Amino acid sequence: MNHVSQTARVGLFFLLGLALTWVTFQTLNGGKVFRDKGYRLVAGFESLRELKKGDEVRMAGVVIGSVEETRLAGRRAEAVLHIDRTIEIKRDATASIVMAGLIGTNYIGIDLGSAGAPPLPAGAEIRTQITPDLNTIMTDLAALGNKLDHALVTLTGSLAGDGKGSVGIIQKIDLLVTENRASLARTTTNLQQVTDKLNRGEGTLGKLINDPKLYDEMIGTLGEIRRGAGEAKSFIANAQAIIDQVKMGQGALGALVFDQKAGEDFKSTIANFRAVSDKISRGEGTLGKLLQDDGLLRDAQLIMKKAQRALDGLEDSGPITAVGVVARGLF
Amino acid sequence: MKPLTAFLDGFGSTWLLLVRVVSHSGSLPRQFHRFIDQCYLIGYTTMPIVAILSFFIGSVLALQAGYSMQNFGTQQFIGSLVGLSMARELGPVMVAILVAGRVGSAITAELASMKVYQEIDALETMNISPARILVMPRLAATLVMMPVLTIIGDLVGWFGGAIVADLTEIISIEPEAYFAVLRRYTHFSDVLNGLIKAELFGFAVVLVCCNIGLNTRGGPREIGAAVTRAVVVSLILILVLDYFVTQVLMLVSS
Known part of the structure; x- marks a missing residue:
């Protein structure tokens, strides 16, 4: 192998290494060698729970930084948050420790705050909010369980008695049943007999229940009653109409009862009649003579x-x- | 008493060799052809085996991690595990072990035979420092090639893990999800961390192997013994150095 090709290969190999390093650098962490220089905020909590250095800081779910330091400061715990330079956190935004999983992954969640609020300066303290963690929930559940247990014990005690003189409900019922066993049995037997009779169609009620003919008759009777009621209704309606006519002064009776003049005429007619009959009885006039002579x-x-x-x-x-x-x- | 003396002897002579190499480093441009020869041997010819080994290291890492992570249902984080493990630890260490076995042993064998057949003595007679023409080009080539080998190993290992995570039934993580998690939790500082470690391992391995080769005494039988010793010492050195370098890097980066 000649020397030039060997040099070329080594050179290409080295360039390949550089290129791969560059690609890795660009791909990972968005092309930043170390964490970007941002600014810091302090978040004070009663307890940081499982939060540790390096955990994420998220705003509305987007990673915007990390927890840089956790420390005790007097009577509280503080987390120093490292926030990306480009992210602005509003003064009224609230930070809380959020549980991301059951295996102890936590992050700090920061809400968006109101749109018009001024941003927090570097080094400022962010408002925090306590969210119940798993342990608190478990403690509450345990307390609830205790209460439930207590309630059940009380219930059991009132049902079964406490075994020290006071008699429970079940015992009372038991006593009642035991004492009245004979009469209860009798009552039950009677009931049994009554229902048996009913079932066999004995007695009025039994026949009523079991005999279809009786039923049919009863239905017929009911029909007649209904018809009679209908007629009565129409009769009453007619009577009503007559009374109405009388009231309105229509017809002879109406005129007689309600017409002033007719009434007076009637009265005078009666008076004349009386005078005529008097004359007749005294034998005056033709008719009187006829009768008396x-x-x-x-x-x-x-x-x-x-x-x-x-x-x-x-x-x-x-x-x-x-x-x-x-x-x-x-x- | 004798092993302790031998250890101190080797330790001291390695440092002296390093001092001599550094004092001759100005002659590198004049030895460019030797440097390129060593780069070819140390880097280019080692690349295929680094790629194969890293691929399977990444694959088996994903497989084992998936097997144990399925107990917690956290398979989706397999990308971060493979990414960080390969970049910070397994990439540099495996490349260093390969270089020790493939390059270090060859260097020791070559220098030991030169020593046994008195070629080194001849060079010294001619006032040519063996540290200058034999050791310095090798160390320089190692320094240049180790990061290249390591970044190739890292990337191939990540892809190996991605393929296994996708194809293994108990894991079944899509490559997109795998690389999304990997990118989220692996920073370039982690990769850089690994490259620094690989640089240190490679440098130490080649220096120790050169020193053992140059200090071989006796006949041809000693060549084999020197190679064995060089590889064993290199492996121990890599793992011991690994612990301390990791500690120091963690302190520095935090």
Whole structure:
């Protein structure tokens, strides 16, 4: 192999190495050798929990920096956040420790804050918010479990008694049943018999339940009752209509009852009638005389006798002379 | 007493060799052809085996991690595990071990035979420093080639992990998701960390192998013994150095 080609190969190989390094450099970490120079913020927490150096800082889910340092500062824990230079964090943004997974990965989540608020300067302290972590939730759950346990014990105690004199509900029910066993059994037997009878169709109720004919009759009766009720309704409607007419002064009765003038006429008619009947009873006038005077009656009887005679003569003679006979008999 | 003396002897002579190499470093441009020869041997010819090994290291890492991570349902983070492990630890260490086995052993064998057959003595007689023409080009070539090999190893390992994560039924992570997680949690500083480690490992391995080769005494049998010793010492050195370098880098980067 000649020397030139060997040199070329080595040179190409070296260039390949440089190119690969450049590609790796560009691909990883967005072309930054070390972490970009940004600015720092301090976040104070009651407890940093599992947060550690190097954990992510995210704003609305986007990685914007990392936790640079964790330290104790007096009565609280502080995390120093390293934020990218290009990211602006609003003064009213809130940081909280967020759990990313169950295996202890945490990150600091920062919300966007309000749009108009001024940005936080470097080194400032960001507002923080406590979010319940898994341990707190577990402790709460344990407390809840204890309460539930206690409630169940109480319930069990009231149901079964505490075994020291006080009698539980179940025991009371048990006692009640035991004491009344005989009467309960009797009641049950009676009930049994009653239902048996019903089932066999004995007695009124049984027949009612079991006999289809009775049912049909009952349905028929009900139909008749319904029809009667319908008629009664129409009767009442008619009566109503009549009463209405009377009220409106229509018809004779209506006029009589509700018309002032007709009423007075009626009253005067009655008075006249009384006067006439008085006169008649006193024998005044024709009709009175007729009724009171015997002579009139005798005259009338005489006339009737004459008429009788005339009629008898009429029967004997022919029809032509009948008129003459009648005229003679009468006059 | 003898092993301790031997250890101190080797330790001291390595440092002396380093001082001599550094004092001759100005002559590198005049030895450009030697430098290119060593680059070819150390870098170019080692690349295929680095690629194969890293591919399977990444694959098996993804497989084992997926197997153990499925217990927690955290398979989606497999990309970050493979990415960080390959970049920070396995990439540089595996490349250094390969260089020790393939390049370091060859260097020791070559220098030991030169020493045994008195070529080194001849050079010294002619007032040519072996540190200048034998050791310095090799060390320079190692310094240039180690990062290249390591970045290739890292990337091939990541792709190996991605393929296994996609194809293995118990993991079933799409390559997009795998690389998204990898990119999110692996920083270039991690890769740089690994490159620095690889540089240090390669430098130490080649220096130690050169020193052992140049200090071989006796006949041809000693050549084999020297190679064995060089590889063993290199491996131990890599892993011991790894721990301390990692500690120092963590302190520095934090």
